Amino acid sequence: MTMPALLSAALMLLLLSGTSWAVDRKPAPITVVVENTLLGTAPLTYTTDVVAYRGILLGALNRLMSSNQNFKFTYTEDPNYGPYLESVNGVAGNDKDHTYWELLVKKSDGQIIRPNVGIGCYIPSVNDHIILRFTTW
Ligand code: B12
16 A cells, blocks of 8 residues: 555544544433332432443432432442442431332333442443332342
8 A cells, every 4th residue: 555545544544433432422311210119209300411431320420410409319339339329319228227229220122120230330321211219128
């Protein structure tokens, strides 16, 4: 290959990779649904975005908390598994009552999954409905 041909091939590669990088960085909209099966209160629904490519749920929850006064959450740091969701909107799980915030996800095909990781490891997909459900174990 001649030098100009090599240069234009390199330029083409750069442009193509630049395009996919730009697409990957589009914010991924997600919905957060807060449910309390113990009080039987109506679910609360919020929307937010995952802005970084393969960003984690914790980042999206933090973004939601900073942008919406009606959503707040706290977590504790487990030495082995990372962030443990402790409370949502002022309601905290506790060992005495065997209560906790369960993490469920309704995927865009309607299927509800229970991720085998917590809020610090789950990577939301576009249009995920993240369900934070206060329940017992
Ligand atoms: C019992 C248990 C629970 C109980 C804990 C009750 C309690 N206070 O005792 C409950 C039902 C609350 C629970 C919840 C969840 N759990 Co759990 N749990 C376990 C289990 C079966 C045993 C843990 C244990 O007692 N170890 C013995 C004690 C002595 O050690 P410990 O370090 O003190 O244990 C504490 C931590 O394990 C912590 N914990 C339990 N689960 C989780 C999950 C996360 C993400 C974090 C940060 C901490 C944490 O609670 C324990 C008690 O304080 C393990 C699997 C296993 N066989 O180890 C899964 C396990 C730890 N849980 C797991 C998961 C995914 C969850 C959930 C995220 C599930 C969900 N989708 O909702 C939620 C946490 C949601 C949240 N609020 O952040 C995963 C974690 C994997 C990972 N790398 O993230 C494990 C490994 C099971 C699996 N699927 O493989 N869990």
